[in-house]
Amino acid sequence: MRQHHGFGLELTKNSKTGWAFSLSRNDSCINATQICKKLCYGNGIRYRSDAQRQKRKRNFRTVEFLLDSGGPELLAENLIALIDQARPADWLAAKICGEPTSLPWSVRVHDVGDYPEFRTIPC
Numbered sequence: 791m792r793q794h795h796g797f798g799l800e801l802t803k804n805s806k807t808g809w810a811f812s813l814s815r816n817d818s819c820i821n822a823t824q825i826c827k828k829l830c831y832g833n834g835i836r837y838r839s840d841a842q843r844q845k846r847k848r849n850f851r852t853v854e855f856l857l858d859s860g861g862p863e864l865l866a867e868n869l870i871a872l873i874d875q876a877r878p879a880d881w882l883a884a885k886i887c888g889e890p891t892s893l894p895w896s897v898r899v900h901d902v903g904d905y906p907e908f909r910t911i912p913c
């Protein structure tokens with residue numbers, strides 16, 4: 791999805807978990823307790839830069855927009871498109887040949903943050 795006027799969905803990638811999708815904790819973790827916030831995985835160094843924070847805020851704004859505009863179906867459609875972007879370069883060739891990709895791949899949904907509309911329990 792193109793980033794325009796502060797909207798867009800974007801994955802993150804790190805050496806431990808590979809591709810991931812996350813939302814702003816301050817916006818989305820509406821039931822987070824003080825202990826939850828204190829122990830949160832999102833306190834780690836890789837989540838602290840302004841660029842990382844802005845990315846998660848943009849993801850949150852966009853998730854809210856998609857839910858308001860088209861409900862969970864529109865959100866799911868856009869998350870699937872995002873997941874498609876994380877495929878390794880040899881994914882199609884591997885699929886056609888019935889072989890594994892050269893690198894294993896996964897997308898962690900979600901890394902930090904929560905989905906307000908789908909809230910069940912804190913992560």
Ligand code: SF4
Nearest residue numbers: 819822826830903912
């Ligand atoms: S990401 Fe999970 S652990 Fe962190 S504040 Fe939100 S609900 Fe709590």
